Amino acid sequence: MNVLADLRAGERRLTKRMASWDSPWARRVLPAVEEAVEHTKLWCAAALALGTLGGWRGRKAAGAGLAGMAIAETISNAVVKPLSDRRRPPKEWFQDQDVQDRPDSSSFPSGHTAAAVGFTAAIAPVWPWVGAVCAVPAVAVAAQRVHSGAHYPSDVVTGVVVGLAAAGLVRAAPRLLLHLR
Template sequence: MRVLADLREGDHRLTRWVASWQSTCVRRALPAVEETAEHTKLWWGAAVALSTAGWRGRRAAAAGVASMAVAELASNCVLKQVWNRRRPPKEWISHEEVHHRPDSSSFPSGHTAAGVAFSAAVAGVWPWAGAVCAVPAVMVATERVHTGAHYPSDVAVGTVVGLAAAALVHRAPRLTARMLL
């Protein structure tokens, strides 16, 4: 299984590289964004803000929240239960944030799935707002690797889960209409 060995090696190298970032901006901005994203607070706050921007904002917020819920369900209630993956070894992380990691399965990144799902769904309704939401979503995904909470492959699969959730929510009304007709 050379592919799995290559994936493990890539995870190892990329995790060590991202964890080694010493920039003051990185050390302050990433944890701050992740803290606001904890328990999806950031995305709920964005939904409230979008809801004040007229019908398009309300539609974007509803799509974002629905997609986030689907992504959270898929990542945290299904995939994490099926694949119980340990967090990256502490030795790979070159700073003190490594001690503040969850005990749950590493695979996939639920934070990433939620942020990507919300941002992608918002972008489907209101592209400019979705692009704005994508910035903190990328920062959260990066922070998850930087602190050793996730392997890069966990974040990649979380991204796929988030995109799939947004696509499903986007197509759900048409699929439901087809089934009813």
């Protein structure tokens, strides 16, 4: 049991360190990232741009990304989150005034991170350089979720795992459907 206690203590230290990260970049960029990904706006806009401007490959990538995002959000928010009752990090650890606007739902796992990774990882096999471009805001989302006080790092890591699993399901779906015939 000491291992679990040590892991929890380490996660609390890391969360407090992220909360105290006070750089001009973090103050400027991370709130904008949060606004852009709220209600999946950024990912839907990216899918629209890909589908409109990217030809057949863009449409395929957009469809894969939206499917990955939808599956990740469903797994995260409708399956895993209701099974967990993890409280969000204490508000006292954070200087940001926006910490007051956190949702009341369980912090485990990070649905925003799951959606970002699900979208990005589903696009990457279809159009690798677009997946690489999408990875930049996906990483920023993960950092923002801890920095803002919405999640612990393990919530974010679990969101990454959920997103990768969702993208894997999107990639495997055509093969699975062929086997069902």
